[in-house]
Amino acid sequence: MKCFILGAGKGKRLQPLSNELPAPMFPVLNKPLLLYIIEHLKKFHITDIRINLHHLPEYIDSYFEDGQNFDANISYSLEKDLLGTAGALKRTETFFGSTFIVHAGNSLTEIDLNELIYFHNQNHSKLTLAVHTDYERYQCTELSIDDKGKIVKSNLRQTKTDSKFDLIPSGVYVFEKETLDVIPTRQVCDIETDLLNLLLSQNTPAYAFIVKTGCYRVQYPKDLLKLNLKLLNDFSLDQNQLIHFSDSVQIHKSVIPKTFHPLFIGENSLIGKNVEFLGQAVIGSNVKIDEGAVISNAVIFNNTYIGKNIEINNSIVFQNLHINTRSDFSIYVNDEFIIDRYKVSNFANSFSRILFRTIDIVFSSVALIILSPVFFLIVIFIKLDSKGPAFFISRRMQQPEIIQKSKNWYRFQPEKIVKYFKFRTMIYSRENEETGLDEKNIYEYGPFFKAKDDPRITRVGKFLRKTSLDELPLLINVLRGDLKLVGIWGLPEKEAIGIQTKGVSNKDFDISETARIRFKGELGLAGYWQARGRSELSTEERILHDSIQSISDIDDELLLKHLGEYKKSRSVKGYISLILDTVKSVIRKKGAF
Amino acid sequence: MNFIEQKRNDVLVEVINLARATLKEADDFKTILLKAIESGERKIVVDFSQCDFVDSTFLGGLVVSLKRMTAVGGDIRLIGFRPAVRSMFELTRMHKVFEAFNNLDDALTSFAK
Numbered sequence: 001m002k003c004f005i006l007g008a009g010k011g012k013r014l015q016p017l018s019n020e021l022p023a024p025m026f027p028v029l030n031k032p033l034l035l036y037i038i039e040h041l042k043k044f045h046i047t048d049i050r051i052n053l054h055h056l057p058e059y060i061d062s063y064f065e066d067g068q069n070f071d072a073n074i075s076y077s078l079e080k081d082l083l084g085t086a087g088a089l090k091r092t093e094t095f096f097g098s099t100f101i102v103h104a105g106n107s108l109t110e111i112d113l114n115e116l117i118y119f120h121n122q123n124h125s126k127l128t129l130a131v132h133t134d135y136e137r138y139q140c141t142e143l144s145i146d147d148k149g150k151i152v153k154s155n156l157r158q159t160k161t162d163s164k165f166d167l168i169p170s171g172v173y174v175f176e177k178e179t180l181d182v183i184p185t186r187q188v189c190d191i192e193t194d195l196l197n198l199l200l201s202q203n204t205p206a207y208a209f210i211v212k213t214g215c216y217r218v219q220y221p222k223d224l225l226k227l228n229l230k231l232l233n234d235f236s237l238d239q240n241q242l243i244h245f246s247d248s249v250q251i252h253k254s255v256i257p258k259t260f261h262p263l264f265i266g267e268n269s270l271i272g273k274n275v276e277f278l279g280q281a282v283i284g285s286n287v288k289i290d291e292g293a294v295i296s297n298a299v300i301f302n303n304t305y306i307g308k309n310i311e312i313n314n315s316i317v318f319q320n321l322h323i324n325t326r327s328d329f330s331i332y333v334n335d336e337f338i339i340d341r342y343k344v345s346n347f348a349n350s351f352s353r354i355l356f357r358t359i360d361i362v363f364s365s366v367a368l369i370i371l372s373p374v375f376f377l378i379v380i381f382i383k384l385d386s387k388g389p390a391f392f393i394s395r396r397m398q399q400p401e402i403i404q405k406s407k408n409w410y411r412f413q414p415e416k417i418v419k420y421f422k423f424r425t426m427i428y429s430r431e432n433e434e435t436g437l438d439e440k441n442i443y444e445y446g447p448f449f450k451a452k453d454d455p456r457i458t459r460v461g462k463f464l465r466k467t468s469l470d471e472l473p474l475l476i477n478v479l480r481g482d483l484k485l486v487g488i489w490g491l492p493e494k495e496a497i498g499i500q501t502k503g504v505s506n507k508d509f510d511i512s513e514t515a516r517i518r519f520k521g522e523l524g525l526a527g528y529w530q531a532r533g534r535s536e537l538s539t540e541e542r543i544l545h546d547s548i549q550s551i552s553d554i555d556d557e558l559l560l561k562h563l564g565e566y567k568k569s570r571s572v573k574g575y576i577s578l579i580l581d582t583v584k585s586v587i588r589k590k591g592a593f
Numbered sequence: 594m595n596f597i598e599q600k601r602n603d604v605l606v607e608v609i610n611l612a613r614a615t616l617k618e619a620d621d622f623k624t625i626l627l628k629a630i631e632s633g634e635r636k637i638v639v640d641f642s643q644c645d646f647v648d649s650t651f652l653g654g655l656v657v658s659l660k661r662m663t664a665v666g667g668d669i670r671l672i673g674f675r676p677a678v679r680s681m682f683e684l685t686r687m688h689k690v691f692e693a694f695n696n697l698d699d700a701l702t703s704f705a706k
Binding site for chain 2: 506507508509510511513514517528532537538540541542543544545547548549551
């Protein structure tokens, strides 16, 4: 019996991983997924295999060649344009015998193919789909069957999450050659949708074979992570051994006694001193994990360097990367941006963090104690002036949700919100209403908003804003550790999202990239913009101050070399002088209204 | 003199004669550039060759001027980056906003095109 493997797809849902590697070549315990498929077919003496290719074909045919090294006879059907999964079969019609198997190139199963074929023959089926039950699919063909397994209805279902999908195709099909006659020539046609519907409409018998054994279809990057970790777990149980690696691997002696999760390490990889594995990990070949890195639930592809003390959790790290930043629920694919520009926490930095945090705590608690009578008075005035609570919580963003994509890289960072404590300066419950004040915005373009004479502001509010006393409760945020004394001014959600999505530009002029640097900085009370006149400054000046403030926040030795005098702001003296500058500016009532 | 002006045909060349271009001089510089744009200059070259450091206020003023200039169809181009100044432009991604040249001749040629 012959088998046709669908290896041509562009893997849209698997982007960005599929941009540089076709899905059948994705590593599963450091071997290509397609190799598992071929090994599985061989168990049932199916060795005559044709693979269709289109997207990055060279990765597949240069690995498997004619199949000799894999005890199989492999040929290829190179497609210039894609005609869908069924269209691909039609093209290479002469290859097939009377009954044959079609296998998705992204599907790994433990299906008993003998049983599947027996079921197909017994029912005189013209097309049999192996099906299983799965969760967390976004979009899927779902089948309804009668008690014999005959398909009565197929339905393309879409759902958000968590709902259970019954009877969805596993990517393994049994065909009769005559079924190909139904497929239109030179037209896009997919097996699970177009062809199946055609057969159903003609009352041609199509059956679903319910699979009880493992079925893993890699349709989203997350599936690849899950599949790797699942197989690693099974493999470790099977071998009764936690850590799997060959002689070419070097692991520092400090690592093994502390490793309690299954680990799979490829050839020539190096694991440095005190590297911790807090969860399972599959590590490729020629990977270097430097001292003190912390890895859990991760798949790391070949030829990658993980920097010192870097944490990688729940992530896929693509090949040929140099990672120097913490990763959480992320996929990194040749992200030039993260390569040398990010936080590396070493001892000196941890020390300075503790030092600055101590300054923050001492300063804010002393200030809160001294200012407590002022707080008391302000609360009374607000209460007397207008109805409603004395305090107001303003949701500010250090960083909106960021998804950066380009041809070669992809990066996702979840949004970070901090609740700012302020004195209420507006009429209660009007703070969030649409203002209709856009004309009064002092910024002529761009994301920032600030209006003079906002009608929502109360009498006491006007005074508090003028004197910036409305910001005093932010000292509580500092004490709580939400903010630093020195840092970027947190933006309201709308403004932050505006910078991220629309950017800051008009015709012929675009400083969006500069503006987005602010999302790397930490939030704080005092800073360059705050000390240099705030609302007196234009959008561009504000952006420059904020971006430079953020850059001086980033802990990176390489970066520090280029910071020039801005290094000063990283010293205690610089930190305190920025606080004093800001206080001075506030007292002079510069740019506050 | 903190800023030295010379005219090369229709190009105004503004040399920053300061080792440190910071907030102290930023306002003056911004005023000079904005006035020049107002009086009809459309091609300005700013020469940083004497500069070892620019701060955020100074850069801010330069960007404000560039924005004003692009709005009237002109351009501000830069020359004479020393390493620290170049880094500052690169770190802030400002090197993508301004066109910079190695020397005055290159900048003048670029304007002549």
